[in-house]
Amino acid sequence: xxxxxxxxxxxxxxxxxxxxxxxxxxxxxxxxxxxxxxxxxxxxxxxxxxxxxxxxxxxxxxxxxxxxxxxxxxxxxxxxxxxxxxxxxxxxxxxxxxxxxxxxxxxxxxxxxxxxxxxxxxxxxxxxxxxxxxxxxxxxxxxxxxxxxxxxxxxxxxxxxxxxxxxxxxxxxxxxxxxxxxxxxxxxxxxxxxxxxxxxxxxxxxxxxxxxxxxxxxxxxxxxxxxxxxxxxxxxxxxxxxxxxxxxxxxxxxxxxxxxxxxxxxxxxxxxxxxxxxxxxxxxxxxxxxxxxxxxxxxxxxxxxxxxxxxxxxxxxxxxxxxxxxxxxxxxxxxxxxxxxxxxxxxxxxxxxxxxxxxxxxxxxxxxxxxxxxxxxxxxxxxxxxxxxxxxxxxxxxxxxxxxxxxxxxxxxxxxxxxxxxxxxxxxxxxxxxxxxxxxxxxxxxxxxxxxxxxxxxxxxxxxxxxxxxxxxxxxxxxxxxxxxxxxxxxxxxxxxxxxxxxxxxxxxxxxxxxxxxxxxxxxxxxxxxxxxxxxxxxxxxxxxxxxxxxxxxxxxxxxxxxxxxxxxxxxxxxxxxxxxxxxxxxxxxxxxxxxxxxxxxxxxxxxxxxxxxxxxxxxxxxxxxxxxxx
Amino acid sequence: xxxxxxxxxxxxxxxxxxxxxxxxxxxxxxxxxxxxxxxxxxxxxxxxxxxxxxxxxxxxxxxxxxxxxxxxxxxxxxxxxxxxxxxxxxxxxxxxxxxxxxxxxxxxxxxxxxxxxxxxxxxxxxxxxxxxxxxxxxxxxxxxxxxxxxxxxxxxxxxxxxxxxxxxxxxxxxxxxxxxxxxxxxxxxxxxxxxxxxxxxxxxxxxxxxxxxxxxxxxxxxxxxxxxxxxxxxxxxxxxxxxxxxxxxxxxxxxxxxxxxxxxxxxxxxxxxxxxxxxx
Numbered sequence: 001x002x003x004x005x006x007x008x009x010x011x012x013x014x015x016x017x018x019x020x021x022x023x024x025x026x027x028x029x030x031x032x033x034x035x036x037x038x039x040x041x042x043x044x045x046x047x048x049x050x051x052x053x054x055x056x057x058x059x060x061x062x063x064x065x066x067x068x069x070x071x072x073x074x075x076x077x078x079x080x081x082x083x084x085x086x087x088x089x090x091x092x093x094x095x096x097x098x099x100x101x102x103x104x105x106x107x108x109x110x111x112x113x114x115x116x117x118x119x120x121x122x123x124x125x126x127x128x129x130x131x132x133x134x135x136x137x138x139x140x141x142x143x144x145x146x147x148x149x150x151x152x153x154x155x156x157x158x159x160x161x162x163x164x165x166x167x168x169x170x171x172x173x174x175x176x177x178x179x180x181x182x183x184x185x186x187x188x189x190x191x192x193x194x195x196x197x198x199x200x201x202x203x204x205x206x207x208x209x210x211x212x213x214x215x216x217x218x219x220x221x222x223x224x225x226x227x228x229x230x231x232x233x234x235x236x237x238x239x240x241x242x243x244x245x246x247x248x249x250x251x252x253x254x255x256x257x258x259x260x261x262x263x264x265x266x267x268x269x270x271x272x273x274x275x276x277x278x279x280x281x282x283x284x285x286x287x288x289x290x291x292x293x294x295x296x297x298x299x300x301x302x303x304x305x306x307x308x309x310x311x312x313x314x315x316x317x318x319x320x321x322x323x324x325x326x327x328x329x330x331x332x333x334x335x336x337x338x339x340x341x342x343x344x345x346x347x348x349x350x351x352x353x354x355x356x357x358x359x360x361x362x363x364x365x366x367x368x369x370x371x372x373x374x375x376x377x378x379x380x381x382x383x384x385x386x387x388x389x390x391x392x393x394x395x396x397x398x399x400x401x402x403x404x405x406x407x408x409x410x411x412x413x414x415x416x417x418x419x420x421x422x423x424x425x426x427x428x429x430x431x432x433x434x435x436x437x438x439x440x441x442x443x444x445x446x447x448x449x450x451x452x453x454x455x456x457x458x459x460x461x462x463x464x465x466x467x468x469x470x471x472x473x474x475x476x477x478x479x480x481x482x483x484x485x486x487x488x489x490x491x492x493x494x495x496x497x498x499x500x501x502x503x504x505x506x507x508x509x510x511x512x513x514x515x516x517x518x519x520x521x522x523x524x525x526x527x528x529x530x531x532x533x534x535x536x537x538x539x540x541x542x543x544x545x546x547x548x549x550x551x552x553x554x555x556x557x558x559x560x561x562x563x564x565x566x567x568x569x570x571x572x573x574x575x576x577x578x579x580x581x582x583x584x585x586x587x588x589x590x591x592x593x594x595x596x597x598x599x600x601x602x603x604x605x606x607x608x609x610x611x612x613x614x615x616x617x618x619x620x621x622x623x624x625x626x627x628x629x630x631x
Numbered sequence: 632x633x634x635x636x637x638x639x640x641x642x643x644x645x646x647x648x649x650x651x652x653x654x655x656x657x658x659x660x661x662x663x664x665x666x667x668x669x670x671x672x673x674x675x676x677x678x679x680x681x682x683x684x685x686x687x688x689x690x691x692x693x694x695x696x697x698x699x700x701x702x703x704x705x706x707x708x709x710x711x712x713x714x715x716x717x718x719x720x721x722x723x724x725x726x727x728x729x730x731x732x733x734x735x736x737x738x739x740x741x742x743x744x745x746x747x748x749x750x751x752x753x754x755x756x757x758x759x760x761x762x763x764x765x766x767x768x769x770x771x772x773x774x775x776x777x778x779x780x781x782x783x784x785x786x787x788x789x790x791x792x793x794x795x796x797x798x799x800x801x802x803x804x805x806x807x808x809x810x811x812x813x814x815x816x817x818x819x820x821x822x823x824x825x826x827x828x829x830x831x832x833x834x835x836x837x838x839x840x841x842x843x844x845x846x847x848x849x850x851x852x853x854x855x856x857x858x859x860x861x862x863x864x865x866x867x868x869x870x871x872x873x874x875x876x877x878x879x880x881x882x883x884x885x886x887x888x889x890x891x892x893x894x895x896x897x898x899x900x901x902x903x904x905x906x907x908x909x910x911x
Contacts, residue, residue: 153860225857231834232817232859319835320903325818326833359707361718368728390820391831392760392812392838399747406739413735417728420699425636426718427709438700445696449689456746458681458755461829462668465820465855529667531824533855536863540851585715616720 020078021109029208032072036064057238059310062219066245070208077204078110082197094196110204112196115597118182119496121203122489125174128210130561132166135159137558140551146539156537157223158239162213164226165243169250170210171481172292172339173257175346177203179488180261180285182496186590186597187279189270189606194263202257209249216242225535227336230317230328234309241310244303251299251335254342258292261285272608279588279612280369284349287373288342291380295338302331326393333384341380343477347444347484348373348415351437354491355419357586358434359426362613365418372414379408389460398457405455412448416441431584432506436487439514443479447472450525468528474521486510486564494579497572498596505567509560516556523550588612639706647698651691659687668827671850671871673767673843674756675827681749688738758812758821758830758838761900767843773809776802777898780812780819780832783861785852794898795885800852800869803877804844812838813901820856823869829855837900844871 018024040061074080086092094112106116107123138159142150151159181199185192193199216222220237228247233240265278265286278286305316306328315321317328348369356363363369383405389398419441428434450472453459463469486509494500523546530546532539539547571577582591589606590597663683668675707718749755753767777788778800788796800823802808812821814832821840822829825848830840847870854865872880885892896902 153863157857157860157862223857223860227857229818229857232857235817235859319833324835326836329818359718360709360716362720362722364721365723365728368723388831390758390829390840391818392758392833392836395759395762396764398750399743402746402750403740403743406743409739410732410735413731416696417731420696420703421721421723421727423700423703423707425639425721426707427714427716428704428707429709429712430704438704441696441700445693449693452689452742453682453685456681456685456742457750457757458678458746459685461674461755461757462678462824462827464829465822531667531822531851531853533822533853535857538863614720615717 019109020076020081021105022077023108025073025076025204028076029069029073032075033065033069035072036066036068037061039068040064057219059238059241059307062238062241063245063307063311066212066241070205070212070245070249073208074201074204079197079201079204094192110197110200112192112200113599114181114185114193114196114199115496115601117199117203118178121173121177121181121206122496124203124207124210125170125177128166128170129174131210131214132163132170133558133561135163135166136554139163140554142537143539143547144551146541146544146547149537151537153537154221154223157225157535158216158221160535161222161225161228161243162216165213165246166210167477168226168339168343169213169247170206171477172250172254172342173202173206174481174485175350175488176257176261176285176288176292177206178496179281179350179492180346183492183590184261184264184282184285185268186593186601187282187588187612188265188268188273189589189602189608190264190268191601193260194268195260198256198260202253202260205249205253205256209246209253212242212249213246214242216240216246227332228306229325229332230306230309231319231325233306233328234318241307244307244310248300248303248307251296251303254292255296255300258289258296261289262293265289270605270608274608276366277608277611279353280363280366281346281349281353283370284345284352284373287377288345290377291338291342291345294381295335295342298331299335299339302328302335305331326388326391329388329391329393330384333387334381337384337387338377338380340473340477341376343481345373345376347440347480348376350484350488350491351440352415352418352422353588354433354437354487355422356613356615357584357588358429358431358437359423360429360615361422361424361426362611362615363418364421364424365414366611366613368414369418372411372418375411375414376408379404379411383408386455386460389457390464402455402457406452409448409452416445431490432501432503432510433487433491433584435507435510435514436483436490439510440480440483440487442514443475443483443517446522447475447479450475463528465534466528467524467532467534470534471521471524471528474524479517479521483513486513491584492590494583495581495590495593495595495597498579499571499575500577500579500583501571502567502575505563505570509563509567512556512560512563516553516560520550520553520557523553587614639702643699643702646702647691647695650698651694654694655687655690658690659683662686668824670845671825671848672756672827672845674753674841675825676845677749677753677755678827681746681755684745685742688742692738753843754841756827756829756840756842758840761837761839763839763841765841767807767841769807769843770809770841773807773841774803775809775811776800777811777813777900778821778830778832779902780814780816780821780854780858782816782859783854783865785819785821785832785854785865785867788898789881789884790898792881793885793892794895795881795888795892796895797884797888799867800850801877801880802842802844802869802871803874804846804848804871806874807841807843810840810842811900812840815902815904817858818856819854819858819865822853822855824851824853826850826871831856835901835903847872 044058044060142156216239219239222236222240222243224232308314315323317323319325352369385401386405581595663686670676751765754765775790779786787800812830812832814834819832826842828840828842830838850869852867852869
């Protein structure tokens with residue numbers, strides 16, 4: 001444990017591989033899994049086999065294996081070092097931050113520098129995003145033909161479930177993980193997050209979760225889709241345990257991430273950084289973090305109940321034994337609806353943060369935008385039963401849920417109004433990040449309008465559970481989240497990575513993605529209206545032409561992502577053309593720092609005397625603040 | 632500058648008005664009436680009308696945003712790439728903000744009220760749980776039909792015909808039908824497409840959906856909630872037939888299934904088959 005205090009350069013070569021790092025983490029993770037597996041097998045009574053539909057399936061040993069495996073992984077990474085050192089009486093330090101130096105190896109170990117964690121996040125989540133994307137390509141390959149099958153029905157449903165879980169679970173942190181961790185300290189003028197170890201913890205937990213979800217393929221997959229409804233989950237093969245482990249860890253990670261960001265934003269703002277001067281992206285982080293903090297515990301509790309149903313033979317979700325299948329649906333969506341706004345809200349912040357830069361104007365209607373974000377955040381807790389409009393639950397409350405759901409379009413409308421006001425009479429530049437923001441405007445508009453149909457009970461009766469709703473949430477999540485994610489990557493990427501991206505490839509990426517995205521998901525509205533339910537492995541033959549169109553378009557999305565990958569690898573690994581410190585002439589604080597941003601961000605803490613959007617005639621060309629780190 | 636603003640706004644309003652005046656009637660009167668689920672039942676027709684109203688409201692709204700963006704992006708684009716000038720430092724306009732708030736609130740309240748009225752009028756074909764409040768006219772004399780979801784098919788019981796359980800769904804034309812949807816194992820969702828009916832089948836729940844049939848019709852039935860491996864294959868065809876034909880059919884079914892009828896559990900709103908643990 002004392003190795004951590006020793007600077008990296010003085011270590012013998014073998015210690016670099018077998019210190020507390022990713023490699024040790026993986027080894028101890030595997031050891032932990034085996035220990036848990038053995039304990040599980042020891043306590044598994046043969047009588048429990050009565051309930052198992054799968055021979056040789058032992059949910060207890062698998063779940064304990066995951067639990068111990070994760071603990072082993074975290075110990076291997078060095079998360080136990082600090083608590084143990086403190087217990088032994090050592091003084092508090094931030095050794096992981098201070099002593100790692102600036103070598104590349106710190107990306108493969110526990111590092112508490114918020115900039116390093118952000119890069120770890122973006123690469124790590126990127127890998128799993130790729131997995132989810134490949135799942136989508138495989139799903140669309142299966143749907144090329146109604147009756148000739150690439151996959152078996154079980155494999156197909158596992159792919160659908162993995163795609164959904166990966167995208168809805170892992171991607172909750174795809175903007176807050178990399179960009180909030182990287183930007184919030186720089187935007188509010190501090191050197192680190194409030195809890196740097198927890199910051200690193202959330203990332204490594206997310207990676208463990210992703211690996212666990214993939215291991216589902218060794219246990220027969222799961223047939224429940226990403227919603228994991230009970231009582232179907234009770235009969236699912238052991239692969240469902242991977243779903244439980246995955247989503248529960250995501251829940252813990254999400255909850256801690258939101259808590260850490262809120263604590264940082266509330267307590268660590270630099271002098272002069274009042275609430276009304278907070279960059280709008282930081283406000284969107286506040287709104288999202290509140291949701292994460294409050295919604296994620298519900299998910300963890302729900303999955304715990306699910307795990308107990310499968311292992312200890314409780315009956316929380318078993319109708320007829322005193323439980324209720326409704327209970328799972330309710331609990332899941334009490335988490336699940338805030339969750340879709342966890343996914344959407346950071347996008348609002350990015351769009352409103354970028355539009356002023358590329359319109360050369362202050363953000364229009366700052367207070368309205370803040371109200372919009374907090375309003376969405378608040379209202380999202382009161383709409384969940386619109387997922388259950390035809391389930392027969394609380395049917396008399398449907399007018400209320402119809403109203404509350406449609407009310408969300410008011411704060412969302414504020415975001416649109418602020419975007420519209422910001423570009424009015426601006427001097428608009430069509431840079432790549434700007435194009436992605438405008439793509440968001442179009443996609444989210446379609447997503448929002450189609451949401452009105454789903455929120456309206458008579459219309460929802462036909463569209464519910466069909467490809468229509470699938471198209472709707474892909475417009476809001478892929479068209480919303482993923483487009484703003486790319487906007488953020490192209491906008492802040494030069495600062496984060498210190499390299500310039502190839503402009504031509506970036507533009508090809510945008511246009512191919514935008515066109516292929518719409519060409520993929522717009523026909524899905526029609527397919528839903530024509531009667532195609534979600535998650536089917538086969539469909540009526542007359543729907544084949546439309547499905548083929550969608551599949552081919554989806555493959556073009558895949559190609560477009562390949563362009564992005566080539567662009568990133570080319571610019572980051574081979575070309576390495578150094579980026580301008582402020583290529584966008586932005587006036588917010590993070591762009592006033594040198595590229596790459598120094599290890600300790602600021603030499604002297606900045607003092608703010610205005611909001612980060614001082615564009616316009618008042619003070620032409622003046623920087624937002626005198627940034628200490630630039631000296 | 633202010634007169635310039637007014638000119639821009641006037642032009643914008645004019646373009647939006649022109650586009651909306653052309654597009655909205657086209658959408659509402661040409662596109663919407665032909666949209667699914669069609670006119671197979673009173674509830675399905677109600678959904679078509681409802682969709683028409685929603686489209687009628689949302690088309691001008693969507694066009695307003697689209698027209699605005701297209702106009703602004705063209706009119707306010709930076710023509711000189713080397714320019715370092717900024718736009719005017721306008722940080723908001725309380726009049727515009729208030730107007731926007733009032734207009735969007737009015738639209739939302741109208742939509743929620745309209746949707747509720749529409750739903751309460753005839754139930755809109757959705758599942759309403761065991762104690763429905765939204766009943767169509769003539770619900771008191773409705774034909775009771777139980778829909779039993781199970782992995783992986785729907786079966787039907789007709790309590791007013793001796794509780795006979797059939798493999799196929801047949802309904803009499805021009806009749807109010809109360810569909811009691813329940814499940815024996817996991818959650819299914821009964822989707823009778825042409826009738827505009829969708830109701831989840833939950834184990835232990837009597838989920839009632841009303842439908843008022845019109846003329847004879849073939850119905851595509853599909854399960855709309857993931858219910859296990861063969862969910863994709865859980866589809867069937869049902870029929871709406873004239874009254875006398877229905878009478879003949881149900882009589883024939885009673886005869887055909889008479890031997891099985893003795894083995895069935897008595898008709899009940901819900902069933903709990905053994906084993907109660909892992910269903911199916």
